[in-house]
Amino acid sequence: MISVSLNEIYSETYKALRSVNIEWSLAKDCANKAKWLAQHGENFLGSILKTADLYQKQDITISINENTNEKPLASALVALLLVEYISANRITWEGYIDNTKFLIAAMGIVAEEQQIYLILEDEKKNIVAFTKDKTIHVKSNLDTNIPSYCFLREYDFIDRKNIKYKNLKKNKDVIKLNDKCWDRLQSMAFETYVPESEASKSGAGY
Amino acid sequence: MDFQTSQNKFDYNHPLRPPSVVMKLDRLGSFHQTRLSFARRLIDDLKFQNCKIDIHKWNIDYNGIGSAIIKIALKNETLSLVIFCHSISDEERTDRVIAEKWDMTFSLFRGIPNKNELNQLSKNLKIQESGRHNSKQLTLSRANKSQRIFEKVLNDLSIGKQPSKKLINEVGYLIRTTAVYGNGKFGIGDFSNNDGSNFLEKPFQAEMLTVYLVRYFSIKLINFLAKKKGGEKSVTLSKHLTKHLGVGNATGLGMAPFLVNHQELIHQWIYNREKALSRVFSIKRLDKKTQNKIIDYIHQAFKYSSQWKVDDKLQSKKIEELNLDLKKILQNENLTKLLNFSYPIKKFFDFFKDDITLETQEILNSIFIEPFPELLEDLVNNMGVEEKKSVLIGYTVNDVLEIIKNNFNWALKIDTNKPEENYCFWYTSQTKLEPRLGITKKDTGIEKQLPFDIAHQIKQAVNILNKLPSNMTAAEVMINQPELRNIIKRIIINKSMPYSEIQNNLIGKNMKPIDILRCKLSFFGASKFDPKSNLWTRITLFQGAPLPNELWKTNVNDWLFPNLSNV
Numbered sequence: 155m156i157s158v159s160l161n162e163i164y165s166e167t168y169k170a171l172r173s174v175n176i177e178w179s180l181a182k183d184c185a186n187k188a189k190w191l192a193q194h195g196e197n198f199l200g201s202i203l204k205t206a207d208l209y210q211k212q213d214i215t216i217s218i219n220e221n222t223n224e225k226p227l228a229s230a231l232v233a234l235l236l237v238e239y240i241s242a243n244r245i246t247w248e249g250y251i252d253n254t255k256f257l258i259a260a261m262g263i264v265a266e267e268q269q270i271y272l273i274l275e276d277e278k279k280n281i282v283a284f285t286k287d288k289t290i291h292v293k294s295n296l297d298t299n300i301p302s303y304c305f306l307r308e309y310d311f312i313d314r315k316n317i318k319y320k321n322l323k324k325n326k327d328v329i330k331l332n333d334k335c336w337d338r339l340q341s342m343a344f345e346t347y348v349p350e351s352e353a354s355k356s357g358a359g360y
Numbered sequence: 361m362d363f364q365t366s367q368n369k370f371d372y373n374h375p376l377r378p379p380s381v382v383m384k385l386d387r388l389g390s391f392h393q394t395r396l397s398f399a400r401r402l403i404d405d406l407k408f409q410n411c412k413i414d415i416h417k418w419n420i421d422y423n424g425i426g427s428a429i430i431k432i433a434l435k436n437e438t439l440s441l442v443i444f445c446h447s448i449s450d451e452e453r454t455d456r457v458i459a460e461k462w463d464m465t466f467s468l469f470r471g472i473p474n475k476n477e478l479n480q481l482s483k484n485l486k487i488q489e490s491g492r493h494n495s496k497q498l499t500l501s502r503a504n505k506s507q508r509i510f511e512k513v514l515n516d517l518s519i520g521k522q523p524s525k526k527l528i529n530e531v532g533y534l535i536r537t538t539a540v541y542g543n544g545k546f547g548i549g550d551f552s553n554n555d556g557s558n559f560l561e562k563p564f565q566a567e568m569l570t571v572y573l574v575r576y577f578s579i580k581l582i583n584f585l586a587k588k589k590g591g592e593k594s595v596t597l598s599k600h601l602t603k604h605l606g607v608g609n610a611t612g613l614g615m616a617p618f619l620v621n622h623q624e625l626i627h628q629w630i631y632n633r634e635k636a637l638s639r640v641f642s643i644k645r646l647d648k649k650t651q652n653k654i655i656d657y658i659h660q661a662f663k664y665s666s667q668w669k670v671d672d673k674l675q676s677k678k679i680e681e682l683n684l685d686l687k688k689i690l691q692n693e694n695l696t697k698l699l700n701f702s703y704p705i706k707k708f709f710d711f712f713k714d715d716i717t718l719e720t721q722e723i724l725n726s727i728f729i730e731p732f733p734e735l736l737e738d739l740v741n742n743m744g745v746e747e748k749k750s751v752l753i754g755y756t757v758n759d760v761l762e763i764i765k766n767n768f769n770w771a772l773k774i775d776t777n778k779p780e781e782n783y784c785f786w787y788t789s790q791t792k793l794e795p796r797l798g799i800t801k802k803d804t805g806i807e808k809q810l811p812f813d814i815a816h817q818i819k820q821a822v823n824i825l826n827k828l829p830s831n832m833t834a835a836e837v838m839i840n841q842p843e844l845r846n847i848i849k850r851i852i853i854n855k856s857m858p859y860s861e862i863q864n865n866l867i868g869k870n871m872k873p874i875d876i877l878r879c880k881l882s883f884f885g886a887s888k889f890d891p892k893s894n895l896w897t898r899i900t901l902f903q904g905a906p907l908p909n910e911l912w913k914t915n916v917n918d919w920l921f922p923n924l925s926n927v
Contacts, residue, residue: 267750
């Protein structure tokens with residue numbers, strides 16, 4: 155295991171995703187969600203690497219309209235956009251989604267920053283997560299029982315009877331990650347660097 | 361503009377200067393330190409904390425090799441600066457960030473490191489970026505002795521002689537840092553995890569404290585080595601000269617992208633600076649004491665600029681013009697009369713502004729702010745900002761186009777098809793993971809460029825947005841066209857934070873990165889800017905600042921223009 159800082163998670167994640175030609179803003183959004191998950195003690199690294207692979211193989215989509223069970227929406231990349239879109243247009247979205255915990259991270263970020271009341275439900279319309287004021291409440295462990303078909307909408311009132319939710323809180327200062335996965339992320343990030351030209355070297359401290 | 365809210369407690373509220381005036385690189389590149397600068401704020405904070413700075417451990421030999429710990433006791437916590445001094449040859453000593461050996465390496469540490477932690481630090485600090493660092497470390501830094509001055513000062517002190525004032529003034533420091541990393545770099549602690557420590561929460565506070573302690577260490581070291589070398593013959597550096605020594609720093613392009621990447625923070629810094637100016641321009645009357653203070657600061661500025669010598673031709677010319685302007689102002693027979701009028705600072709500035717350079721205008725602005733610390737208290741304590749990750753909901757295509765029309769006219773005016781407006785590109789270097797500039801037609805790697813072509817992105821956005829329904833939400837545009845998200849986010853931020861965007865083409869031939877560096881360094885509190893090219897500069901930090909044993913004194917933070925008399 156290797157200890158890394160939140161800032162390293164952010165900067166290495168977005169660079170790694172840039173190395174597989176993911177749009178700047180999507181790479182940065184994903185890095186922010188990864189950082190959020192890390193701060194809340196949730197796993198993220200394997201999912202980032204998997205997202206990069208699936209994106210390259212075109213086995214995930216960034217289209218909110220054309221997702222399927224075989225090619226679900228890449229939540230790691232577009233969840234923040236999706237949450238903003240649902241909130242701005244006041245609509246309900248439903249569809250197939252990959253790595254729903256990134257959608258929960260996006261809901262958490264928007265709740266903290268803009269205090270929008272959102273609810274995420276599974277295919278049977280059971281509540282998976284909801285935001286209230288600046289916090290997000292989730293029904294279960296984010297690594298299990300996460301649905302691949304979801305409904306996301308704003309809400310005015312929810313019935314929470316008989317359901318226990320946990321309030322996700324920032325609880326991590328030191329993040330420990332699998333060395334091999336981290337090395338892989340870093341080597342992907344390295345692909346975005348450029349060898350220095352002589353002209354540019356000449357100004358950098360001589 | 362909605363940011364022009366009534367924020368002064370005066371009969372008259374002087375309007376803030378618009379971003380179209382302030383956010384131009386030639387003006388940003390003329391900024392000087394002010395009371396809002398972080399080095400100045402650190403001194404106030406250390407005083408408020410009743411801070412005690414002591415040598416905790418000193419294992420340095422007569423060659424200056426070994427380790428030391430400086431302890432910093434604050435009200436609610438203890439920090440330490442861990443120092444290792446190494447043996448390197450003169451050839452290995454370089455200003456470049458890509459160096460691999462340094463005379464000294466440092467880390468600001470939370471608490472005092474135990475034996476295991478110290479072992480780990482001794483292995484990793486000396487290799488800096490290549491090492492793995494831990495979350496108790498708040499900064500990571502290194503420095504080299506100044507080859508122009510260190511040995512000379514040491515020899516003089518060891519034979520009982522004070523070094524030449526002229527030499528001390530010309531160089532201004534004994535050691536020069538080449539990087540001070542903070543906020544999570546290479547595994548060190550994130551500043552967001554400061555557990556409510558107000559002291560460390562403020563922007564660049566840990567870095568500034570590191571540099572301040574490095575200065576203290578450099579003085580302790582030279583006195584220690586002089587004593588070892590000269591024994592009873594030796595003397596310690598005089599208090600007067602000691603105070604005139606700061607810490608040198610060589611800063612290159614690595615710092616430039618910060619101002620582009622941290623829109624909200626830059627807005628906050630510049631907005632507060634402009635608010636401070638607006639407040640002093642709104643003062644109706646000045647008493648005699650304050651009038652004299654302002655005149656005294658202009659005299660000090662003149663002395664400072666007369667002693668500010670650089671090799672760079674363009675900066676030399678600017679300093680020469682600054683000297684002439686300040687002389688002209690000081691000799692003007694209306695000087696005291698102007699400060700006696702109603703709204704004296706505004707009258708004073710309006711009287712001279714058309715006949716003086718940007719460099720002079722901005723040094724005057726630093727002077728105007730200086731006598732009024734009580735007017736700035738809320739601003740000084742509000743230089744940080746929580747940066748938003750999401751894009752504010754509620755904007756339509758029409759709203760975004762309106763913001764572009766009102767705030768981005770500078771970008772629309774640029775002919776982005778011209779080769780000179782596509783002259784260079786920003787990238788991250790493979791060699792040291794630092795930002796660099798490439799020449800578009802010459803260098804490889806443009807496909808990996810950083811998205812700093814803001815003017816180009818604005819034009820692209822206008823072309824697309826004009827074809828969309830005006831009532832479509834910005835969120836819908838972004839989800840359909842993610843390539844517009846970066847620029848739409850910037851535009852929406854700029855609506856409420858209009859000082860968040862540099863109003864020049866950052867990939868154009870006329871762009872000088874040195875101006876970006878100067879702006880940021882002025883907020884750090886740097887003095888004696890000494891550009892070595894358009895891409896990097898040397899500066900001095902904490903020159904003239906109080907020493908740790910003086911922090912309790914009244915008016916301890918009055919050190920705007922460090923200068924030595926009779927040089």
